[in-house]
Amino acid sequence: MPYRTPKDLADRMAARRRQIAADDGYARETFTQPRDQARQTARAFLERWPAAAYMSAVESWRELPGGEIEFTMKRLKSAD
Template structure:
């Protein structure tokens, strides 16, 4: 039973982690300067082409320090 908002948030976060672990994709998160982030994303997509592995930038945002934090995903069948 949920007693506080934090309990609810913790439970929802645990479910989200479980769901992403079972979604069939490999997820990799990076935090890099903007130019390096572009190079990393391009290299990732070159290594695992979107056409074959459904690779993509899953999410990204700019950190307060000006770096880009982004998550790439691809099908695990590539492993």
């Protein structure tokens, strides 16, 4: 499949990462928000599921056209 833009390639790579990582014991949430709100969301996520206990982290992020940030947070499923 030819890629028309860098975003096409990034979208395909992100989808592949989600598919491969689906059974690795982590729960993931993906958000698309303005930069300031993205920071607040990531901080709240890490406060709710601390990294030391749930191995929580920002798994990936990228800036979209228009300045919004798309990012994926992950944590161990044992937090459920």
